[in-house]
Amino acid sequence: MVSEQPRPVLADQYRISGGLGRELPDFAESMGVDILPIAQALDIDPGKFRDLDSTVSLNRFCRLFEVLATISGDPAFGLRYSQAYVHGGVGAFEYGLMHAPTLRHSMEFFVKFAGLRIDLAYLGFEADRRHARLEWSYSPLIVQREQYVDFSMASNVRHLNHFLGPGRQVLEAYMERREPASTALYRKLISQTVVFNAPINAVVVRTDELSAANRNADERLFDLVSRQCEAKMRERQHQPSIILKIKEEVLGVMDRGPVPIGLIARRLAISERSLQRRLAEHGTSYQQLLDETRREFSDRLLRETDMPLSEISYRLGFSAPSAYSRAAIRWYGKKPSAVREAGLRESRLPPQNTPSKGT
Numbered sequence: 001m002v003s004e005q006p007r008p009v010l011a012d013q014y015r016i017s018g019g020l021g022r023e024l025p026d027f028a029e030s031m032g033v034d035i036l037p038i039a040q041a042l043d044i045d046p047g048k049f050r051d052l053d054s055t056v057s058l059n060r061f062c063r064l065f066e067v068l069a070t071i072s073g074d075p076a077f078g079l080r081y082s083q084a085y086v087h088g089g090v091g092a093f094e095y096g097l098m099h100a101p102t103l104r105h106s107m108e109f110f111v112k113f114a115g116l117r118i119d120l121a122y123l124g125f126e127a128d129r130r131h132a133r134l135e136w137s138y139s140p141l142i143v144q145r146e147q148y149v150d151f152s153m154a155s156n157v158r159h160l161n162h163f164l165g166p167g168r169q170v171l172e173a174y175m176e177r178r179e180p181a182s183t184a185l186y187r188k189l190i191s192q193t194v195v196f197n198a199p200i201n202a203v204v205v206r207t208d209e210l211s212a213a214n215r216n217a218d219e220r221l222f223d224l225v226s227r228q229c230e231a232k233m234r235e236r237q238h239q240p241s242i243i244l245k246i247k248e249e250v251l252g253v254m255d256r257g258p259v260p261i262g263l264i265a266r267r268l269a270i271s272e273r274s275l276q277r278r279l280a281e282h283g284t285s286y287q288q289l290l291d292e293t294r295r296e297f298s299d300r301l302l303r304e305t306d307m308p309l310s311e312i313s314y315r316l317g318f319s320a321p322s323a324y325s326r327a328a329i330r331w332y333g334k335k336p337s338a339v340r341e342a343g344l345r346e347s348r349l350p351p352q353n354t355p356s357k358g359t
Contacts, residue, residue, distance in 0.1 A: 010141060010244075010247060010293070010296050011057070011058075011059035011139065011141035011142055011296075011300070012057040012059055012060070013119075013244060014057070014058040014059060014118075014119040014138070014139050014141075014142065015055040015056065015057065015058055015118070015119050016055060016056060016057075016058040016061050016117070016118045016119070017052075017054070017055055017093075017116070017117045017118065018048030018049050018050075018051055018054035018055060018056050019049065019050075019051070019052050019054075019091065020049075020061075020085070020117070020118075021046070021048075021049035021056075021061065021064075022049050022050055022085075022086070023081070023084050023085050023086060024046075024049060024064075024068075024081065025046055025049065027080075027081050027084045028068050028072070031068075031072040031074065031077075032072065033068055033071050033072050035064075035068070038064060038067050038068065038071070039064060042060045042063055042064055042067070043057075043060060044056055044057070044060050044061065044064060052091040053091075058118060058119060058138070058142060059141065059142050061148065062142055062144055062145040062147070062148040063144050065077065065078055065081075065145075065147035065148045065151065066144045066145075066146070066147050068147075069147045075180060075181070076150070076180075076182075076185050077147055077150075078146070078147035078148060078149070078150030078151035078154070079150045079151070079154050079185050079186070079189055081151050082150070082151045082152075082153075082154035082155040082158060082189070083154070083158070083189070085151075085155055087155075087159065092116075092225040092228040092229050092232070093113050093114075093116045093117050093225075093229055094117075095221065095225050096109050096113065096222060096225040096226060096229060097109060097110060097159060098159075098162075098216060099214070099216060099217060099218040099221045099222045099225070100214055100217065100222055101213065101214060101217045101219055101222065102163070102210065102211055102212060102213055102214060102217075103160065103163040103164075103205070103209060103210050103211070103212045103214070104132075104210035104211065105214075105222070106159070106163065106214070107125055107132070107134055107210070108125065109222075109226065109229075110125075110134070111123055111124070111125045111134070112229075113229040113230075113233060114136075115233060115236070116229060116232055116233065116236070119139075120136050120137065120138060121137050121138055121139045121140075121248075122135065122136060122137045122200070123135070123136045124136075127207050127210065128207065129207060130206065130207055131171070131204050131205070131206060131207055132204070132205050132206070132207050132209075132210055133202055133203070133204050134156075134202060134203050135200050135201065135202040136200070136201050136202075137176065137199075137200045137201060138176075139248070139251065140251055140297070141251065141296070141297065141300060143300045143301065143304045143305055144304050144305075145177075146177040146178065149175055149176060149177045149201065150175075150177070150186075152201070153173060153175055153190055153201060153203075154189045154190055156203065157169075157170055157173065157189065157190050157191070157203060158189070160203065160205065162214070162216075163209070163212045163213075163214055164205070164209060164212060165212070169190070169191050169192060170190070170191050170203045170204060170205050171191065171193065171204045171205055171206065172191055172193045172194075172195065172202075172203070172204040173186075173190045173191040173193070173194045173195070173202070173203050173204070174194075174195045174198035174200065174201060174202040174203075175194060175195070175196055175198055175201055176197075176198050176199065176200060176201050177196060177197075178196060178197060179196035179197060180196075183196075191203075241282075242275075242278050242279070242282065243282060243284070243289065245268060246264055246268070246275075246279075246286070246289050247289060247292070247293045249264050249267045249268060250264065250289070250290055250293045251293060251297065252267075253267075254293070254294070254297070254315065254316060254317040255314060255315045255316075255317060256317070257317060257319075258317065258319075259290060259317055261275060261276070261286040264286070291327075294316045294317070294327065295327075295331050297315070297316060298312065298316055298324075298327075298328065298331070298336070301315065302336060302339050302340045303339075303340070309321060309324070309336050309337065309340075312324065312336065324336065
């Protein structure tokens with residue numbers, strides 16, 4: 001295992017509550033794995049797992065799950081941890097979910113305050129006369145995340161099933177991860193209908209189930225934690241820097257082709273000239289940020305996946321693989337294939353393919 005500490009990356013801007021790892025050390029130990037040296041190698045402080053107010057890098061937390069699954073030899077590690085996890089590790093947020101009057105209250109609470117638990121790229125809830133659908137997704141920079149996707153989905157469904165009652169399951173589940181060799185545990189813990197390789201994570205229930213009453217409902221407690229969560233959200237609210245906003249917007253459209261500054265300016269609802277001026281104030285330019293964003297995404301896809309180079313070129317928005325190869329030589333001093341080969345020799349994590357855009 002390499003001793004060099006991971007260097008800071010854009011993906012580390014995305015945070016997750018340390019409390020979600022509260023049972024992780026004991027669970028890993030039950031499978032014969034000592035989590036401490038692994039966490040240290042990933043620059044994660046396990047002490048934060050017992051601090052309700054702490055956060056850790058979502059990127060590194062997801063990678064921790066991948067390493068634990070590999071070392072334990074259990075490809076269902078994330079699913080099994082979802083059953084060992086005790087809800088309440090994220091304080092007021094999870095107490096609100098647990099004591100909401102109805103399933104609708106709980107799902108709306110989740111959408112409103114999920115930012116207290118994790119930084120998501122997208123989160124939405126919609127309902128028509130027949131079905132209600134909760135959707136969420138992560139930044140494409142969080143490449144190695146299949147085990148965490150498993151944990152998150154199974155944990156969320158476990159909570160929903162509390163409202164649905166014994167023997168009931170959500171109608172459908174969609175997961176932005178590859179289809180595993182065995183789907184039996186997914187059908188048991190999540191739903192009889194699980195769609196893999198989905199562009200977004202989602203669960204679907206019947207709309208009439210939204211009125212399902214919570215047998216552990218406590219309206220006074222729910223109202224109290226709702227106010228606490230609102231206060232916490234106000235405390236945490238901050239405007240991302242213009243640099244981070246631009247990079248996130250670029251990531252969202254990069255695989256569609258060229259990303260001119262005018263497109264990003266429109267998405268940010270400011271003029272192109274104003275955007276250029278604000279970038280100049282930060283001592284950079286749009287082209288430099290575009291290049292930095294492409295390089296970091298390239299780093300992650302080369303070193304952490306086995307995605308074909310032609311697909312990486314497409315994901316990065318290059319017109320042809322040859323254009324990507326020229327950019328790689330400029331970034332790394334070598335071709336993409338040589339970067340991947342060197343990365344595989346140094347890495348402790350097995351490469352992992354990403355199934356589809358948005359995952």
